[in-house]
Amino acid sequence: MLTRLTEALRTRPTFGRETSHGRAVTEAGFATIYREGELVLRADMPAGVGGSGTGPTPGVYGRAAVATCTALAVRIAAERWGVPYSNHPRPFHKRSFAEGFTIL
Incomplete structure (x- = not known):
C-alpha cells in the first residue's frame, strides 16, 4: 500500500x-443532510434533545473521522x-456532559 x-x-x-466542497442543509428539527460529490x-x-433520531449525531461522524484518520496514519507509518x-x-x-459538550 505504501x-x-x-x-x-x-x-x-x-x-x-x-x-x-460540501454543503449541509437542515431539515425538520435538527436533521441535517451533508452532500459532497456523490456522498x-x-x-x-436524539429525540430527547429536540431531534428525531433519524441519523447518527454529528459527534459520531466527528469521532469516526478522527478514529479512521488515526488508524490510517498508524498503518501507513508501520508500513x-x-x-x-x-x-x-x-x-x-467519548465523554458527554449534560451541557451538550463532548470530549473525544
Whole structure:
C-alpha cells in the first residue's frame, strides 16, 4: 500500500492535494443532510434533545473521522518503518456532559 502511495505522489505531484466542497442543509428539527460529490450523509440529534433520531449525531461522524484518520496514519507509518501491523479494532471513547459538550 505504501509503495502505491509513494509512486502516485512521485508520478502525480498533485495527488492527494485537493479542495473538497460540501454543503449541509437542515431539515425538520435538527436533521441535517451533508452532500459532497456523490456522498450523502444524514445527521440528527436524539429525540430527547429536540431531534428525531433519524441519523447518527454529528459527534459520531466527528469521532469516526478522527478514529479512521488515526488508524490510517498508524498503518501507513508501520508500513513505512517496516513494523508488523495487526488489524485489530482500536477502542475510541467519548465523554458527554449534560451541557451538550463532548470530549473525544
